[in-house]
Amino acid sequence: MSRTRIAAVIGKELREFRRNRLLVGSMVVYPALFTALPIATFFAREPSVASASLSNHIGLSLLYMLLIPLVVPATIAGFAIVGEREAGTLEPFLTTPIRPEEILIGKATAIAMPALAIAYGVYGLFLLAVELFAHSFVASAVFHSNQVLAQPVFIPLLTAWSIWVGIAISTRVGDVRVAQQLTVLGSLPPLAITSLMTFGIIKPTLTLAVILAAVLLAVDLAGWRIVTTMFNRERLIIGTTPRHTRRQKATNPH
Amino acid sequence: MNPTGNRGEGVAETPSDGRSEPADPGLTAAGSTAKAVLVVERLSKQFGDRVAVSDVSFTLAAGEVFGFLGPNGAGKTTTVRLLGTLIAPTSGSAVVAGIPLEPENGVEIRQRISIMPENPGLYLRLTVSENLRFFAGLYSLQQPQQRISRALEAVNLSDRANDLCGSLSKGLRQRAGLARALLNDPAILFLDEPTSGLDPAATREVHELIDNLRDRGVTVFLTTHRLDEAERLCDRVAILNTTLRTIGRPSDLRAQLFAASLLVRTKHPLAHPEELFAAITGVQGWQSDDLRTYTLAVTDPEAVAPELTRALVAAGADVLSIGEGRHSLEDVYLELVDEDVEASTR
Numbered sequence: 001m002s003r004t005r006i007a008a009v010i011g012k013e014l015r016e017f018r019r020n021r022l023l024v025g026s027m028v029v030y031p032a033l034f035t036a037l038p039i040a041t042f043f044a045r046e047p048s049v050a051s052a053s054l055s056n057h058i059g060l061s062l063l064y065m066l067l068i069p070l071v072v073p074a075t076i077a078g079f080a081i082v083g084e085r086e087a088g089t090l091e092p093f094l095t096t097p098i099r100p101e102e103i104l105i106g107k108a109t110a111i112a113m114p115a116l117a118i119a120y121g122v123y124g125l126f127l128l129a130v131e132l133f134a135h136s137f138v139a140s141a142v143f144h145s146n147q148v149l150a151q152p153v154f155i156p157l158l159t160a161w162s163i164w165v166g167i168a169i170s171t172r173v174g175d176v177r178v179a180q181q182l183t184v185l186g187s188l189p190p191l192a193i194t195s196l197m198t199f200g201i202i203k204p205t206l207t208l209a210v211i212l213a214a215v216l217l218a219v220d221l222a223g224w225r226i227v228t229t230m231f232n233r234e235r236l237i238i239g240t241t242p243r244h245t246r247r248q249k250a251t252n253p254h
Numbered sequence: 255m256n257p258t259g260n261r262g263e264g265v266a267e268t269p270s271d272g273r274s275e276p277a278d279p280g281l282t283a284a285g286s287t288a289k290a291v292l293v294v295e296r297l298s299k300q301f302g303d304r305v306a307v308s309d310v311s312f313t314l315a316a317g318e319v320f321g322f323l324g325p326n327g328a329g330k331t332t333t334v335r336l337l338g339t340l341i342a343p344t345s346g347s348a349v350v351a352g353i354p355l356e357p358e359n360g361v362e363i364r365q366r367i368s369i370m371p372e373n374p375g376l377y378l379r380l381t382v383s384e385n386l387r388f389f390a391g392l393y394s395l396q397q398p399q400q401r402i403s404r405a406l407e408a409v410n411l412s413d414r415a416n417d418l419c420g421s422l423s424k425g426l427r428q429r430a431g432l433a434r435a436l437l438n439d440p441a442i443l444f445l446d447e448p449t450s451g452l453d454p455a456a457t458r459e460v461h462e463l464i465d466n467l468r469d470r471g472v473t474v475f476l477t478t479h480r481l482d483e484a485e486r487l488c489d490r491v492a493i494l495n496t497t498l499r500t501i502g503r504p505s506d507l508r509a510q511l512f513a514a515s516l517l518v519r520t521k522h523p524l525a526h527p528e529e530l531f532a533a534i535t536g537v538q539g540w541q542s543d544d545l546r547t548y549t550l551a552v553t554d555p556e557a558v559a560p561e562l563t564r565a566l567v568a569a570g571a572d573v574l575s576i577g578e579g580r581h582s583l584e585d586v587y588l589e590l591v592d593e594d595v596e597a598s599t600r
Contacts, residue, residue, distance in 0.1 A: 002394055004391055004394045005391060005392050005394060007391065008387075008388050008390075008391025008392050009391075009392075011387075011388070011391070012377065012380070012384075012388040012391075015379070015380055015384060016377060016379050016380065019379040019380075020379060087375070087377075087378070088371075088373040088375045089375040089376070089377055090375070091340070091371045091373075091375060092369070092370070092371060092374070092375035092376075092431075092434070093375070093392075094340055095338050095340065095364060095368070095369040095371075096364060096389060096392040096393060097361045097362075097364040097365040097392065097393060097394075098392050099361060233339075233340050233341070234340065234341040234342060237335065237340055237341065238301065238341060
């Protein structure tokens, strides 16, 4: 693999993101939405509230924040391949010596950079706001909850999941909007498990959290390999995989 | 057209319809056989039950401007994609820029060639120079800035380097696409319908650029359905209609398909054209649509013309002009494509 080519893809993608108002807008709107509600309700909390209710509330708020590393990369990743195809830039791009692995790593890294920055940034802001403005009883409960430590671990794992799901869908569908909608849907399953833990349907233990994190990590690491096998130059250009190519299980020339 | 007749002709071809053009080493620039940069042998591509390209064979010499003509759906773009390793052939083989066309050689082949698709596919939110920098990175070029400057100079676009591609006219985008395609100094430059959708002024600019590339010795594989373009720019042309129908220099193709002819125009209809033309040695036949213009099939125009002139004057004809009949590449193209249409309706 060539670092120069990967760096070229990352640089180009980041420049394009910056100048795409729709993407910048969705990077701002979704995080704002998923942060405003928890912060507002925390400020309104009175110290008299029952500790079980407060714990649930903390879980729910942090769950909202976990939507950021899922939804932000999903909106960009859904655009990654099908967006290039719609703009007519995919074919010239594929005529260069770049390998599928390099394209995928370059694009995934470029998506992860703003997504992680936003997710961690917003989480930091949330904690800062709680520390500065929430009642001390509420702030203490937040900083002593298990979720507050789990959050930084799950942010990159969920981001990677969302990116691979998004790119995989983006290589398969023919319309940007469909890709983005399917990607958001496809990125939600890990959140479902987290939700079950948050609401006590599955007992949230440290062991379970570690297992879940390990499984997500394994899936994320396998993600780029799986997506690479789905990445077929011929299918991306023509729209179908030829029968003889499928029979030979040969991907298009790298 | 190739007035000097001195570029890249020393390679044998085998069109699938059997009209073969023998190698002619005497026509190469240095008087010796030019090195082949592209050798295609019986290349075929099928999409499901549909045959896109069948049994195509040809060779392209270094420095040659080669025209690949055919109607819409003839398989021109498919051939370019096959040779550019974007899609895999169903059968057949090729050697592209000295490298066998195999899946494992894809990266190496793409490193040595350039393809400019019909739509130049620039990133419209990036500037011209940012687009080129991105592609310079994809080709892992040394000294990218120098390469970019050189490519922009080659297409006269240096002054627009910092403009967003989205703000450029279609003609300028085509130039930027050409600059991108020149970045890696390709052994073969594939241009797929480079003037499609351009206005006449922009088309002329692109033609001038291709002329410049020819002068710089760049090997160009030009697909087009604009016959005037092919006739003007290409040393040799191939006509494709799923199979390769013919290949050669435009002048040779004309000679191959059409008999030599003389064109006679008179002010009034000739009284007895049958008798007049039958008496002239070397006239093989004649036809007239309006009885004022006569097309004569002749063995040798130069030998027949003087005798014909004398005969016409002797017959009291009011001769307006006598000239050699010229067939354009369009005539060659239509003749072959019409043959295909007739064959398919039989």
